[in-house]
Amino acid sequence: MLPMQVACVLYDEFTMLDIVGPFQVLSSVADMEIVWVAEAPGPVSDHTRTGSLTASAAFDDVPEPDIVVVPGGLGTTKHLDGPVVDWVRAVHPTTTWTTSVCTGSLLLAAAGLLDGLAATCHWAALDVLGEMGAEPTLQRVVLRPGDRIATAAGVSAGIDMALELVVELRGRAAAEAAQLAIEYDPQPIIDAGSPLKAPPETVELLRSLLGSAI
Amino acid sequence: MLPMQVACVLYDEFTMLDIVGPFQVLSSVADMEIVWVAEAPGPVSDHTRTGSLTASAAFDDVPEPDIVVVPGGLGTTKHLDGPVVDWVRAVHPTTTWTTSVCTGSLLLAAAGLLDGLAATCHWAALDVLGEMGAEPTLQRVVLRPGDRIATAAGVSAGIDMALELVVELRGRAAAEAAQLAIEYDPQPIIDAGSPLKAPPETVELLRSLLGSAI
Numbered sequence: 001m002l003p004m005q006v007a008c009v010l011y012d013e014f015t016m017l018d019i020v021g022p023f024q025v026l027s028s029v030a031d032m033e034i035v036w037v038a039e040a041p042g043p044v045s046d047h048t049r050t051g052s053l054t055a056s057a058a059f060d061d062v063p064e065p066d067i068v069v070v071p072g073g074l075g076t077t078k079h080l081d082g083p084v085v086d087w088v089r090a091v092h093p094t095t096t097w098t099t100s101v102c103t104g105s106l107l108l109a110a111a112g113l114l115d116g117l118a119a120t121c122h123w124a125a126l127d128v129l130g131e132m133g134a135e136p137t138l139q140r141v142v143l144r145p146g147d148r149i150a151t152a153a154g155v156s157a158g159i160d161m162a163l164e165l166v167v168e169l170r171g172r173a174a175a176e177a178a179q180l181a182i183e184y185d186p187q188p189i190i191d192a193g194s195p196l197k198a199p200p201e202t203v204e205l206l207r208s209l210l211g212s213a214i
Numbered sequence: 215m216l217p218m219q220v221a222c223v224l225y226d227e228f229t230m231l232d233i234v235g236p237f238q239v240l241s242s243v244a245d246m247e248i249v250w251v252a253e254a255p256g257p258v259s260d261h262t263r264t265g266s267l268t269a270s271a272a273f274d275d276v277p278e279p280d281i282v283v284v285p286g287g288l289g290t291t292k293h294l295d296g297p298v299v300d301w302v303r304a305v306h307p308t309t310t311w312t313t314s315v316c317t318g319s320l321l322l323a324a325a326g327l328l329d330g331l332a333a334t335c336h337w338a339a340l341d342v343l344g345e346m347g348a349e350p351t352l353q354r355v356v357l358r359p360g361d362r363i364a365t366a367a368g369v370s371a372g373i374d375m376a377l378e379l380v381v382e383l384r385g386r387a388a389a390e391a392a393q394l395a396i397e398y399d400p401q402p403i404i405d406a407g408s409p410l411k412a413p414p415e416t417v418e419l420l421r422s423l424l425g426s427a428i
Contacts, residue, residue, distance in 0.1 A: 154397030183368025185407030186400035192390035193399030
């Protein structure tokens with residue numbers, strides 16, 4: 001099995017679980033080399049401003065990643081031009097999969113990768129995704145093998161996307177091993193994880209809170 | 215609502231998703247002050263040795279946290295005595311909830327908090343947990359309100375535990391908002407996330423791989 005390089009992208013005000021979910025799945029698979037990449041090496045602050053993850057490489061140091069994972073965040077729209085989008089646009093032609101979680105798909109769209117394509121993102125940002133040229137869909141994961149692009153819905157959906165990528169790349173048995181390693185057998189005691197399931201007043205409250213923060 | 219201080223514990227070779235799952239849930243709730251705490255401030259390497267999260271405070275700087283979350287990791291048994299366990303033992307008498315994810319429960323057990331109590335951890339370490347004096351159970355989340363202790367199964371189970379804590383602390387509506395904010399509506403395309411569901415050969419392979427690494 002040829003090793004694959006997985007580039008986990010970081011930028012100011014990213015959302016931690018967006019990137020750590022796929023990272024934890026993909027890093028549990030054999031022959032996946034993880035690199036944490038940002039504009040410059042060093043700590044990158046998350047959107048809560050309480051924590052930071054460390055980039056081990058600069059974008060310039062990672063010219064040919066096999067898999068790219070772009071997280072969402074708050075303030076994503078501050079990054080619609082600049083180093084993240086420039087790098088994603090530059091590396092996409094040679095990736096095996098270019099992927100995003102949550103509002104990370106706005107950055108793929110800004111890089112010109114989603115024009116006319118079905119794609120998903122955090123439910124509260126689907127309309128923005130549509131305005132940027134994609135065909136927004138309220139699916140949890142959208143895989144487009146022909147385009148080598150995968151997008152996931154909000155925050156926790158990156159775990160589901162990563163499992164689907166492992167099935168594509170390494171087969172079902174490898175994905176089952178990854179799922180068992182992280183004991184991903186979800187049992188939430190409440191069932192409000194989608195705007196179709198949550199109380200309408202909760203949906204509206206979050207839509208107004210998050211809508212202004214994207 | 216009185217603010218609560220949530221201490222997210224880091225130590226060498228912790229597992230990222232163990233702590234980032236609960237962090238992402240709890241940090242989305244109002245009036246939760248997050249502090250990332252370790253033996254000393256600064257970057258702390260995860261078990262893959264590719265990434266690091268930054269501790270913003272030393273254990274000595276956080277003497278009275280309201281909620282403690284202890285992640286698991288590989289090499290957890292290297293920490294069965296030392297600063298993590300000493301601090302957990304010292305702060306537990308005044309916490310509202312002392313919690314763990316995955317093999318983090320081995321550290322609670324080492325601190326003497328689980329003697330004779332029902333508790334869970336990563337499925338591959340349940341027998342070790344039993345040897346340390348707890349009553350191991352293959353549940354995803356075990357809440358013991360009378361003892362102010364919660365334990366979660368492997369890695370991803372911390373998300374489910376954190377939602378249950380929010381229900382306890384702030385009520386169902388707050389937990390629904392947190393679940394919707396992180397769009398936690400799990401839809402894995404495979405169903406191998408528990409040793410009761412995965413193929414037996416996968417269970418045995420991982421048991422031998424992980425058993426020697428704990």
